[in-house]
Amino acid sequence: MTIKNKIFLSYVLLLVVPLLVITIVIYWESKGILEKKSIEQFHTVSELANQQFDQYFTDIENLSLNIFQRPIVQKNVSEPVNPGHQRTRDYFDKEIEMMNFLSGIYKLKPGISSIIIYGNNGRNYYYHPKKYWNSAYDGRQEEWFKKTVARDGAWVLSGKRDEKQLYNQYDKRPEEVVTFSRVIKNLETLDPIGVLAINVKVETLEKLAGVNTGSNKLVIYDQEGKPVVASIGLNPRLQGDEVLQVSSVSSFTHWKSTYYASKDDLIRESRQIRNVMILVTVLLLLVASILAHLITSGIVKPLYRLRVKMKAVERGEFHSGEDLFSVKRDEVGELTRGFNHMVNQIGMLVEDIRRQERQKREAELSALQARINPHFMYNTLNGLRFTAMMDGNHRLADLITSFVYLLKFSAKNQDSLITLQKELELLQHYVELMKMRNDQFQFRLKVDERIGNHLVIPFLLQPIVENAIFHGIVPSNQKGLIEVKVSVCDQANVAVIRDNGVGIAEEEQRRLLLPAKQSKQGENFNKVGLSNVYDRLRLQFGASADLKIKSSPNQGTEVRVVWPVIMKEREGQTDVERFTG
Template sequence: MKTTSLKGKITVQYSLLFLACMSIVGLLVYQVVADIVQNIAINYIHETIKQTNEKIDQTLTEVENSSSTTISNWYIQTLLNRHEKYLPLRDRVQVSEMVTSAANQNSYLKSLELYSPKFGFFGFNDSVLQAADINLHIMERRLPNTKLMNKMVWMTTEQGFDQQRYILGARTIPNFISDDNLGYVMAVLDGTLIEEDFRDIDIGQGGIIFLMNEEGQIVFASSSIQPQQKKLFSATLTKLKNEALDHDIFQVDGVRSLITYSHSNKSGWMTGAVLPVSSLTRQMAYIQKIIIWTNVVAIFFILLSAGVLSSRITKPIRKMQRMMKRVEEGNLNVLLPKTKIAEINELSGSFNHMVSKLKILIYQVYEVELREREAELKALQAQINPHFLYNTLDSFYWTLVLNDQEELGRDIIALSDIFRYSIGSGETSVKLRAEFEHIWNYLRLQKMRFEKLETDCFLDPKIESADILKLIVQPIVENAFKHGLEQRDAEGKIKVEASRVNEDIVIAVRDNGVGIDSGRLEALRLRLLQNDSLTVTEQHFGMGIENVHRRIRLFYGKNYGLEIYSKPAEGTEVLIRIPFRPHSG
């Protein structure tokens, strides 16, 4: 099963979460901004075609005003209502000049003429369309004369005779009614100029603006439109008008496009615009780049912050892992510090408590092991009949006294006291004086082996009643003989001294033996320091420096035990440090 680090998982999941959030927010922002931009663009286009429509209406209004000025002129009314059969040429020219003058200020006008059934046409005409053509258009549209009386009616031609587009306007002259023959004011506007105005309007890339007449025919456009597109645009605008909608999105040759319009109440025409939706949001490409680069920068900082965050979380865990490895290797002197993360602190506290409990359990197990060895020793001791041993040694003593060998008898008594103290009643602690009496007896017997042995024992009377672990000095003295004095040919010296230092008792055992070289001395000190890994090195309890050191530390605590100082060929000094405790018996 493939595993990954906690840091890697946190980094990946944190990054994916923020990337997902950033992506969702980016899409929402992009969609909202796109909708806003699209609505702004739609409003702009709608306002543009509305202004275009108003411009056309303004042009038509100006022409209508010119015609109204002409037909309402008192002089023209007087001339054209004469009863003569013919109108003098001078008057005809004057009427035509007045009509032309009224229309000169409008550059779109190609023709403005008055028609009187009695006197004919007056005005000017620069187009190919004649009165007969206009009458024909009126007849094709089936416009009643009554409609023409109220205002000028505007019409468009699909194609003029001179390949130009025209806008036609006509209205009756009310006072020229005679035998159902009506007088007309007829105007012709240059559609080419209006079409040029359409081409000058920019509503966006791929956009088309066009003019549709009341019959649904597209007569002017800013660019060429295919016949099928004309039908589609016409049908869609008619539908929007009937449904009272101002715009819609529809498909034009597979392209989603916007269509909108503005209706003219004056002419009844509609100015429409069609634009691909993609052009409405072309400015979104810039916003899209900003969002993309923002996400790129955000990804960088997300990955960076994810790495930092995961490191802060996993750093104490990795430290805990290293500490557990040290515990696994046998080092129980570890302690995890507190951090700023509550959960990690809880784990660290549990870990520290576990190590502390483990240390206590190890001490307890080792103590049990020592007690088991002590029990073995007691079992061995129990096999010897103390009274038989004491009585036998007492018999030896009196026999030697009777034979005038009292000195040897004292040695026998010393040996008896040693056995009595060692086998004893099983107590673990004794008075310091009793421990020193045992040492005096031991040294007396050692003098039998070493003829040139010089001994010195000193016990401060102030502390002779203090409690002390039994048999912790004799193994050190024995070790001095075994490893120091036995290998020396010259006179041997050994001194045992007990004194009080502050709140402690210090027992010093000094010899002038062969000493210990620096390498072995450092190794022995190191073993005493690593008390958690010490083992019993002798077969029976109490035999050996390490065992004495361990007993002291188990009984009194880790601040007590043995200290060893030595130089080769100069001797060795062992200090036993224990707390001062008055005897409680």
């Protein structure tokens, strides 16, 4: 893509992107506000529905109390019935008396479908303006009846059900009702004498709830979560949309009123705002395109000439005797001047790199020449070793061997990592030399046979052992013991170096881990101190490596070194076994 097209696109995006963001923000904010207001409105509708139901069934409860407390009910339901007198005049008089009473109660509250009293004495009383008693059906076996008996006087409100106890020979379809029921008790003995059931028409509850509210629907669920009043089925479109629902639970009936609404209908206004903003964005895009074309035309030409110079730099031409062209006092001019300065700086840096490469090669040559003198010294020491062996002084020959090994290892080793086997060989040779100088200590080494090919930084253990000799054993003026144990634990190498010397004070422990210039440690034979060991460990292995000193005056010292396991491929069996034991 050319710079002209990029600038053109940038101008367009600078206008389009903010407008799109603003459009999206306004759309989502308006959508959120509408949803919030709708939720508040729907919650109010649900609460109103619950209040209507609470008031209605409170009245029904008062009617139920009025019914079973009346003497006529107490008398006719509680007195025993003689099976031989069921068809007497007195029997029918009582039925007519109870029917007239229940008829009066029926008229007190609109919406009641029927009132039924099941007497424990075998007598049943009811009132329905158009239906009669179905002797072939026993309502006592229904679930609502059993729950009512179990509540022992407390009222029970059933869900929606079909009333089959009453029927009409011309319309045999059972009526959908909700039953408010309770046990009737003898007011004197408090013994249960029957069950009262007040059936309420479902259509009455629908009118109370006002479920038909346009495209939005209200559903009333009973205590078991089954719908009592529902009108979602009247609107198939609502079931296919993303639906917002708000619920509230009645404190009296414990029914849940849930208001359902289509989110698509709720956000219709916010979509209109979105469409207007999109139209504005398109118009501004056209304006931005024209402005971008005019502006980019004045920028492309000088940038094209700058590109020619950049091609020359790619060919290695870093220096130019004059400016490219008359530089203007604008951003493009600043870019041109900056480019010229950068090219000159790069040219000087290239020359510096070339000079440093020449100096590096000269230094490598000098280092190669400097190795001649160490080779002469190694050959001389080897001559002394052979002389000692010829004279039968094998102890001296072994010491010279150890000394030569240390010198060669210190001078030639350039590797960042070596095997533990080599590190242990170095330590053994060093200890042999130290015993010649001061045979005041005993040395023990225990090594896990599996770790001979594990990698470690050079001169890890030797400086710590040297510190134990000169700062722990020698100052004690007694025969000492230095133990070195190397093992593997939880995918990490662990080296523990202990001595029974004079110990180290806490302040001295901190000083030993300071950099050499701050700690003023005496130089070792390889100029490697404890602080250097710690720094090299962290540099090589990071935070997974650590070095800790545990000591106190006259209690000896323990240095614990931990670093991760890194394996080196074996080319044969190592001889690490000769260092174990």
